[in-house]
Amino acid sequence: MTKQLLLIDGNSVAFRAFFALHSQLDKFTNQNGLHTTAIYGFNLMLDHILKIVKPDAALVAFDAGKTTFRTAMFADYKSGRAKTPPELSEQMPYLKQLVAARGIKSYELANYEADDIIGTLAQQASQSDYKTTIVTGDRDLTQLATEQVTVSVTHKGVTEVEHYTPAHVLEKFGLTPAQIVDMKGLMGDTSDNYPGVTKVGEKTAIKLLKEYDSIENLYDHIDDLKQSKMKDHLIEDHDLAMMSKKLARINQSAPLEVELSELTYLGDQTDELIKFYQQMNFRSFLTKMNVEQTELSLEAPVDKPIDYTVLTAANLDLVKQFDQPVSFYLEMPAANYHVSDFAGFVIGNNDQWFVSRDVDLLKQPALAQVLASTKISKNVFNAKAMIVGLHRLGVQLQNVNFDLLLVSYLLNTNDNSDDLGLVAREHGYEDVQEDEIVYGKGAKLAIPADDSVLFTHLAKKARTIDLLSSQLFDELDQNEQTPLYTDIELPLTNVLAQMEIMGIKVDVDRLSAMGSKLVERLSEIEQTIYQEAGQEFNINSTKQLGEILFEQMKLPVIKKTKTGYSTAVDVLEKLRDQAPIVDNILQYRQIAKLQSTYIEGLLKVVHSSDQKIHTRYLQTLTQTGRLSSVDPNLQNIPIRLEEGRKIRQAFVPSHPDWEIFSSDYSQIELRVLAHITGDKNLQEAFLEDQDIHASTARRIFKLGPNDEIDRNLRRQAKAVNFGIVYGISDYGLSQNIGITRKQAKAFIDTYFEEYPGVKKYIDTVVKQAKKMGYVETLTHRRRYLPDINTKNFNQRSFAERTAMNTPIQGSAADIIKIAMIGMQTALKQQNLQAKMLLQIHDELVFEAPKEEIPVLEKLVPSVMDSAVKLDVPLKVESAHGATWYDAK
DNA sequence: GCACTCACG
DNA sequence: ACGTACGTGAGTGCC
Numbered sequence: 025m026t027k028q029l030l031l032i033d034g035n036s037v038a039f040r041a042f043f044a045l046h047s048q049l050d051k052f053t054n055q056n057g058l059h060t061t062a063i064y065g066f067n068l069m070l071d072h073i074l075k076i077v078k079p080d081a082a083l084v085a086f087d088a089g090k091t092t093f094r095t096a097m098f099a100d101y102k103s104g105r106a107k108t109p110p111e112l113s114e115q116m117p118y119l120k121q122l123v124a125a126r127g128i129k130s131y132e133l134a135n136y137e138a139d140d141i142i143g144t145l146a147q148q149a150s151q152s153d154y155k156t157t158i159v160t161g162d163r164d165l166t167q168l169a170t171e172q173v174t175v176s177v178t179h180k181g182v183t184e185v186e187h188y189t190p191a192h193v194l195e196k197f198g199l200t201p202a203q204i205v206d207m208k209g210l211m212g213d214t215s216d217n218y219p220g221v222t223k224v225g226e227k228t229a230i231k232l233l234k235e236y237d238s239i240e241n242l243y244d245h246i247d248d249l250k251q252s253k254m255k256d257h258l259i260e261d262h263d264l265a266m267m268s269k270k271l272a273r274i275n276q277s278a279p280l281e282v283e284l285s286e287l288t289y290l291g292d293q294t295d296e297l298i299k300f301y302q303q304m305n306f307r308s309f310l311t312k313m314n315v316e317q318t319e320l321s322l323e324a325p326v327d328k329p330i331d332y333t334v335l336t337a338a339n340l341d342l343v344k345q346f347d348q349p350v351s352f353y354l355e356m357p358a359a360n361y362h363v364s365d366f367a368g369f370v371i372g373n374n375d376q377w378f379v380s381r382d383v384d385l386l387k388q389p390a391l392a393q394v395l396a397s398t399k400i401s402k403n404v405f406n407a408k409a410m411i412v413g414l415h416r417l418g419v420q421l422q423n424v425n426f427d428l429l430l431v432s433y434l435l436n437t438n439d440n441s442d443d444l445g446l447v448a449r450e451h452g453y454e455d456v457q458e459d460e461i462v463y464g465k466g467a468k469l470a471i472p473a474d475d476s477v478l479f480t481h482l483a484k485k486a487r488t489i490d491l492l493s494s495q496l497f498d499e500l501d502q503n504e505q506t507p508l509y510t511d512i513e514l515p516l517t518n519v520l521a522q523m524e525i526m527g528i529k530v531d532v533d534r535l536s537a538m539g540s541k542l543v544e545r546l547s548e549i550e551q552t553i554y555q556e557a558g559q560e561f562n563i564n565s566t567k568q569l570g571e572i573l574f575e576q577m578k579l580p581v582i583k584k585t586k587t588g589y590s591t592a593v594d595v596l597e598k599l600r601d602q603a604p605i606v607d608n609i610l611q612y613r614q615i616a617k618l619q620s621t622y623i624e625g626l627l628k629v630v631h632s633s634d635q636k637i638h639t640r641y642l643q644t645l646t647q648t649g650r651l652s653s654v655d656p657n658l659q660n661i662p663i664r665l666e667e668g669r670k671i672r673q674a675f676v677p678s679h680p681d682w683e684i685f686s687s688d689y690s691q692i693e694l695r696v697l698a699h700i701t702g703d704k705n706l707q708e709a710f711l712e713d714q715d716i717h718a719s720t721a722r723r724i725f726k727l728g729p730n731d732e733i734d735r736n737l738r739r740q741a742k743a744v745n746f747g748i749v750y751g752i753s754d755y756g757l758s759q760n761i762g763i764t765r766k767q768a769k770a771f772i773d774t775y776f777e778e779y780p781g782v783k784k785y786i787d788t789v790v791k792q793a794k795k796m797g798y799v800e801t802l803t804h805r806r807r808y809l810p811d812i813n814t815k816n817f818n819q820r821s822f823a824e825r826t827a828m829n830t831p832i833q834g835s836a837a838d839i840i841k842i843a844m845i846g847m848q849t850a851l852k853q854q855n856l857q858a859k860m861l862l863q864i865h866d867e868l869v870f871e872a873p874k875e876e877i878p879v880l881e882k883l884v885p886s887v888m889d890s891a892v893k894l895d896v897p898l899k900v901e902s903a904h905g906a907t908w909y910d911a912k
Numbered sequence: 913g914c915a916c917t918c919a920c921g
Numbered sequence: 922a923c924g925t926a927c928g929t930g931a932g933t934g935c936c
Contacts (some may be wrong), residue, residue: 042917135926199927210922214922223922225923227923228922395922563916564914564934567934567935586915591917592916592918593917617918617932621930621932622919625931645929646928648928650929651929652929655930657919657920657929659919659920659921660919660929660931661919662920664920746926747926751925751927755924756925759925816923817922817923817924821924825925828925830928833921833928865928865929
């Protein structure tokens, strides 16, 4: 029978695991301050792969030392590589302990790398009756793939792996595994520091090898190549290419001192492993082994049993005893809490938990008074959902102290799952199951019939909230984020809840009438398109559309996507002149979008009870601190094109003789930029209330104060301003305004000369991000950037752009949040009937009686522009009218 | 469930 | 040499 062999590239996987968890570096330490990220990640990978492979034999290979037979060939091999971080080095000895405790042999060999050990063993295994799986973070090992040997390369994290068989290598590179070394020979390897051929990268290497198979054959036919720079480089670098290929080739006959027969996989060495996990403080792995964690159990109950009391109308007075913070949780299994069923609730503290399925009990004074009490504070998970859910029952929730979801998100914007069990796990608490497991999902979503299943789940949720509060409050404090939570996000939760509950009225008839017209026009255009194409097809299918345009009608292919031809707007616009069908397709797309997303989509979510739409704002989702809006999204209702803008005519006030009133910040992000960077020239433009894009145009195009700025110059300057905010690149700018990359680069260089403060800021913020691993907004909102130091150019560049953009976008989000809280307070204080309904990132939308409009025209801008004090003024513009459309 | 396209700031 | 603008949500097609 075929046996299974598992070979793991220890250094490379540890390295991957270390950087995958880099943002969590400080959270993963044991009692002695040892960092444990690489060990933890490595073990996750082991768990994952052992399940898939079920090996009979296994080995983890490690690199032995600095010098190998490769350094003898090429002195610079792997030189110039950044030193292994000490936080990783310190973990390596323990990693070997882990491997041993899991019943796997480790091995290293002087003068050879882990690759060579693996290559040699894989070779031997193929001659015996073995199937081999190699796990590594290094794609170079794919050269070892054969029908008997699969190379599993770890992806983003460490548990996601991509399995390379010869077929997969072919699909991925268009090459055989044997050609990988030729590819590396031509392209070189920056991380191993061997050169390859000048100016030849992966793409070129693959192209050449597809034609010539190998480096040797390529050079045999070098005279056949057309005269080109590339040919010159190839000839010039012949020796380098040959050497690089040798360096890339994995040695498959290293003088190993181990044999396959010694690699028997023993399985977990339970006692040793438990001791090791305890030493590493790996609670989740201990849980998996069903180990009682005595000394940790007070803090971290793991499957710890829980007692609860079932509440009934008869014993309801039991809840009157509460005189200190209580945890409360109202269970709504569907995501949309405006309409979800109620499964039950839990309330309690100090290991006294009261549960019930009967949410009507919440209306009883004994309970309702606790929830509304301003004396007894409440600890919850997702306060906004609780407020809205309770409101549906006619019950008020006041005095929320701790919101686990919200605090978790502020501590790390990635901890934004709306599942309590998952969020708790991020903080080391393992005993709450995922909702999906308890309630199922999709069509299978159901409330468990078994009382003990439901009640245990609920009680554990309440207990977890209770137990996590002080720890997470401490962490907030350490991050200087307590004011952000207390003064901004927590009060905002309540404001958002009120906006969602209020909803916005929709003129359903109007929307339907617009829909009918669109449907008519759609079928007309459809017929025209079919005629022009000479056949009927599904216009919505990009695949079919691509075939018609680019194969049958032979239009030039401008851009391709991963899967075929691109038919996106920018492509079609370039083809406009070539065939009338293109214009019609653009028309069709525009109208189809309006019809399906905005007419049908919105009609579907109008509540029949009040003819209103009640969106949900997600307060704990975005990486920058912005809100998002779902079910439906009311933050992307059309405005740019008149056709679509008319949709806004269907958004109307909820009372006769009321109007829609809207105020928006003008250029808030650029003003924030001027403030944060301290750039005097940019600040001056805002202090003098100049047209900012015109002012930028004047500077970057070196125009005099009286020169006219034509529309095109202003448009280009505007694009440059956007580019700066987004974290500029010459390529991105050139694409956006249709100029060459060189011109774009010149614009950017001039911009930085004119605005030196901006340049300085960008350099500083990126440096800061590289050092600290995160960036911050005005209010200490934090975003971790785990990729900021990665070797991968794309990932790193992206992280760098994010480092520049997040403080700007995020601070603008902070400002409008503060303004919203101020507005809610002001409306109440002044006894106004006006209601705040929507937030669209830099805009607030209200409805109000006509007579209050003059009040709002003063009040709203004054609250908005005084939300924070910046070094430049904030500017607010307002409008009002009978519908949202008319508020322009 | 992913890819593509397109709506907004 | 690399291959990009920042942040979102929703509908449709296709596997």
